[in-house]
Amino acid sequence: MNNKQLKNVLKEKADKVVIPDCREKILESAHHLIIETPKTEKPKKVYKRAWLYPAVSAILTACFLVVAIPLGLFNQKSPSFPTTAEINAIFSQEVMAIGNVVSDLDVGGASGQTLSTNLPQASTFKSIVPLNQTQTKNNQEIAEEINGYLLTGVSLAGKQVFNSENTDADYGEYTKKVVVTYAELSKTYVYYYNETAKSRRASEVDGVMIAGGNEYSVNGGWNKQSDELTMYLTVKTGENSYIKFTNERETESGEFETEYSYKFIENNQTVKSVYIELEKEDDETEMEIHIKKGDYVTVCEFEFYNDYIDCYYNGQKIKIEITASTYKYIIDGQTVELPKN
Numbered sequence: 001m002n003n004k005q006l007k008n009v010l011k012e013k014a015d016k017v018v019i020p021d022c023r024e025k026i027l028e029s030a031h032h033l034i035i036e037t038p039k040t041e042k043p044k045k046v047y048k049r050a051w052l053y054p055a056v057s058a059i060l061t062a063c064f065l066v067v068a069i070p071l072g073l074f075n076q077k078s079p080s081f082p083t084t085a086e087i088n089a090i091f092s093q094e095v096m097a098i099g100n101v102v103s104d105l106d107v108g109g110a111s112g113q114t115l116s117t118n119l120p121q122a123s124t125f126k127s128i129v130p131l132n133q134t135q136t137k138n139n140q141e142i143a144e145e146i147n148g149y150l151l152t153g154v155s156l157a158g159k160q161v162f163n164s165e166n167t168d169a170d171y172g173e174y175t176k177k178v179v180v181t182y183a184e185l186s187k188t189y190v191y192y193y194n195e196t197a198k199s200r201r202a203s204e205v206d207g208v209m210i211a212g213g214n215e216y217s218v219n220g221g222w223n224k225q226s227d228e229l230t231m232y233l234t235v236k237t238g239e240n241s242y243i244k245f246t247n248e249r250e251t252e253s254g255e256f257e258t259e260y261s262y263k264f265i266e267n268n269q270t271v272k273s274v275y276i277e278l279e280k281e282d283d284e285t286e287m288e289i290h291i292k293k294g295d296y297v298t299v300c301e302f303e304f305y306n307d308y309i310d311c312y313y314n315g316q317k318i319k320i321e322i323t324a325s326t327y328k329y330i331i332d333g334q335t336v337e338l339p340k341n
Contacts, residue, residue: 082229087222088178090231092164094245095209096180098235099189101243101262103212143329143336146313149300150320150327151340153278153287174207191218201225209235220245227251241266256280 082090137145169177174192181188193207204221220233231247242265249258262274275290285304291297301312309320309327321328329336 082224087224087229087231088166089164090229090247090249091222092166092178092180094231094233094247095164095178095189095191097245097260097262098191098209098216098218098233098243099180099187099211102209102214102216102235102237103187103189139329139331139334140336142313142318142331143338145298146300146311146318146320146329147327147338149289150302150309150311153276153289153302154340176207193218205233238266240268255282 163181165179167177167179169175169192171177171192174194176193176195178191178193179188180190190210191207192210193205196204196206198204198221202221202223204219206219207217209216209218217236218233220231222229222231224230227250229247229249231249233245234242235245236242244261244263244265246261247258250256257279258277260274260276260278263270264272272293273291276287278287279285287302287304289298289300291299299312299314303310307322309322311318311320311329319330321330323337326337326339329338
């Protein structure tokens with residue numbers, strides 16, 4: 001429950017609560033503490049204040065509880081900020097995503113070259129097709145493209161297909177590092193960085209990524225608020241080109257939602273964008289992937305079940321059967337079986 005929702009709940013409940021008048025109870029409870037002096041012309045009352053204040057305080061506290069309990073103030077959980085381990089896990093996923101993208105770039109790393117005329121293609125984002133040209137691909141090509149999207153979504157969903165390590169480092173001016181390794185693909189990405197805490201809820205990072213034998217400048221950070229975490233990283237790929245990675249994640253009781261946005265910028269213009277939305281609620285999991293390059297668009301939607309997946313590839317429904325080590329794509333009666341990694 002975010003702050004806005006909490007305020008609405010408190011306001012709604014507060015309007016229904018009747019605050020009791022505690023004045024008589026206070027006077028009644030404190031009456032025995034009052035000592036009257038012998039009658040004179042002007043009777044005076046003397047209070048033992050050392051005992052009176054705690055008694056009044058206790059009664060006022062009781063009155064507060066009468067109000068607070070109906071409002072549910074003590075039922076609200078304290079803000080559940082992501083732990084360091086959770087942030088490191090998400091950070092590793094971002095490093096993995098950057099490594100996948102930059103390892104396929106046709107650039108000279110930090111040499112200052114611009115992107116090649118062939119737009120950067122991550123191994124998991126192989127081809128972009130116009131909506132009206134999907135039929136030009138054969139079933140094998142379609143299955144391979146969808147499989148790349150699916151593997152990306154599965155890894156972003158937290159089902160680890162890679163190993164990661166967050167440790168201290170001694171590399172130039174940098175003191176921390178993240179190492180991400182694909183055992184099956186013999187790929188390793190290393191990010192050396194320094195972290196600067198801006199507040200209890202926000203940090204900034206600045207460092208270099210080593211991938212494909214090249215070194216790339218990567219900076220960004222994250223901020224966390226209640227049940228929301230936003231992580232953002234920018235990798236410089238040339239003199240006037242860079243890629244922006246944004247990960248927004250929200251977790252509530254029984255529900256998890258995350259949005260990934262990758263934008264390829266050249267000369268201050270977005271030349272390609274990738275948007276991934278993953279949502280889990282109870283036993284239901286759905287994922288959408290949108291990729292846009294100029295007028296070319298690919299839309300892929302997944303609905304996950306126990307032993308199969310319903311996929312909608314540019315509007316075409318494709319069933320994917322899940323086995324121990326493969327995905328079986330059933331397209332127009334033909335089956336294409338591909339590995340899960």
